[in-house]
Amino acid sequence: MKAVAVKPGTPNSVHIREVPEPKLSDIPNGRGVKVKVLKVGVDATDREINEALYGNAPDGDDYLVIGHECFGVVEEVGEHVKHVEPGDYVTCTVRRPGGSIYDNIGRSDITSEEVYYERGINLLHGFMTECFVDDAEFIVKMPLKLKHLHVLAEPMSCAAKAVQQAYDAQRRLQVWEPKVAFVMGAGQIGLLATLILRLRGLEVYTMARSPGPHLKQEIVDSLGAKFISTSETTPEELTEQLGKRPDIIVECTGSSKMAFKSMELIGHNGVVVWTSITGSDNTVEIPADAINLHWVLGNKLLVGSVNANFRHFELGIQDLALGELSYPGVLEKILTNPVDGLDNYQEMMRLLVEEKDALKVFINVADE
Numbered sequence: 592m593k594a595v596a597v598k599p600g601t602p603n604s605v606h607i608r609e610v611p612e613p614k615l616s617d618i619p620n621g622r623g624v625k626v627k628v629l630k631v632g633v634d635a636t637d638r639e640i641n642e643a644l645y646g647n648a649p650d651g652d653d654y655l656v657i658g659h660e661c662f663g664v665v666e667e668v669g670e671h672v673k674h675v676e677p678g679d680y681v682t683c684t685v686r687r688p689g690g691s692i693y694d695n696i697g698r699s700d701i702t703s704e705e706v707y708y709e710r711g712i713n714l715l716h717g718f719m720t721e722c723f724v725d726d727a728e729f730i731v732k733m734p735l736k737l738k739h740l741h742v743l744a745e746p747m748s749c750a751a752k753a754v755q756q757a758y759d760a761q762r763r764l765q766v767w768e769p770k771v772a773f774v775m776g777a778g779q780i781g782l783l784a785t786l787i788l789r790l791r792g793l794e795v796y797t798m799a800r801s802p803g804p805h806l807k808q809e810i811v812d813s814l815g816a817k818f819i820s821t822s823e824t825t826p827e828e829l830t831e832q833l834g835k836r837p838d839i840i841v842e843c844t845g846s847s848k849m850a851f852k853s854m855e856l857i858g859h860n861g862v863v864v865w866t867s868i869t870g871s872d873n874t875v876e877i878p879a880d881a882i883n884l885h886w887v888l889g890n891k892l893l894v895g896s897v898n899a900n901f902r903h904f905e906l907g908i909q910d911l912a913l914g915e916l917s918y919p920g921v922l923e924k925i926l927t928n929p930v931d932g933l934d935n936y937q938e939m940m941r942l943l944v945e946e947k948d949a950l951k952v953f954i955n956v957a958d959e
Contacts, residue, residue: 593607594720595936596610598654601643618724622727626661631954632951634951636712637658655716655717663681665678665679674727682745682904685709690704691704697902728901741926747907750787753780761860770838774816846869847869847873848875849867866896
């Protein structure tokens with residue numbers, strides 16, 4: 592069957608190839624689920640893997656099938672699979688267990704091991720192919736009436752985890768009632784985090800560099816949040832205008848400079864969640880003494896959040912459903928750039944690299 596892959600360590604090696612079709616029996620104990628892939632989303636992770644910034648092939652292979660954001664329909668299930676059946680729409684988690692205690696209790700998203708396993712990213716093949724087989728533990732059912740949001744399930748799981756981690760961590764305060772949130776970055780994760788925070792009743796300010804009007808501003812405004820162009824109003828100026836600092840900042844710009852800037856902006860008893868991955872060797876100068884002083888005296892907290900487990904997928908799908916009811920038709924606007932067929936992988940990669948306004952690029956792999 593066809594698959595889109597890279598040769599890890601070789602820049603710009605993305606290509607199409609034939610790979611063996613998986614079988615239900617590849618998964619032991621009757622727990623296999625075979626999924627026909629309908630759509631696969633791509634993001635900066637796929638672009639950076641193609642640039643050879645990170646990513647490793649599975650043992651025994653010299654290639655890595657990419658794609659970690661999948662949507663498909665179940666074709667077959669093993670005899671011990673109960674929560675999905677043929678014909679169900681599903682997505683699939685990305686990270687797989689290693690050997691740590693966290694991996695053993697279903698929390699591979701916070702593994703304590705240095706080596707991690709992620710489909711389409713590191714040491715495991717991804718979903719950009721015609722079908723895949725996986726253990727039922729990692730298959731997440733999607734409601735029929737959310738099928739039009741398809742590949743948003745995976746990035747939504749990351750946004751859901753980021754916000755949930757903030758609330759979980761703030762239990763340290765016994766009472767925490769955040770009112771104001773900054774979302775740094777208006778890509779797909781930033782927009783989905785904006786939705787989640789609005790659903791929790793917060794006053795949300797979502798920031799990006801380019802001034803509106805444009806699609807990002809339209810989506811933010813439609814979610815009842817406020818779009819801020821940082822080229823017109825800096826985060827510091829916004830804080831002064833509001834007369835208060837934010838209680839929570841979700842940072843998802845992909846810029847280490849903005850990640851550390853968030854530490855300067857957060858208010859007393861506040862929490863900053865970093866979701867950005869920065870793979871280069873940039874350095875920035877920060878007011879280290881001031882940050883240290885205000886963070887200790889202000890009981891502030893920094894949380895790193897990466898990837899998600901099936902519980903976060905389920906939480907994200909719940910918020911997608913509530914978002915559709917609360918803000919009808921808004922989330923579908925994030926799905927900006929479809930590409931038809933695996934053979935058009937070069938156009939997919941061109942959009943990722945060249946189209947700065949592309950919020951979500953995805954491949955239509957097959958019809959139902």
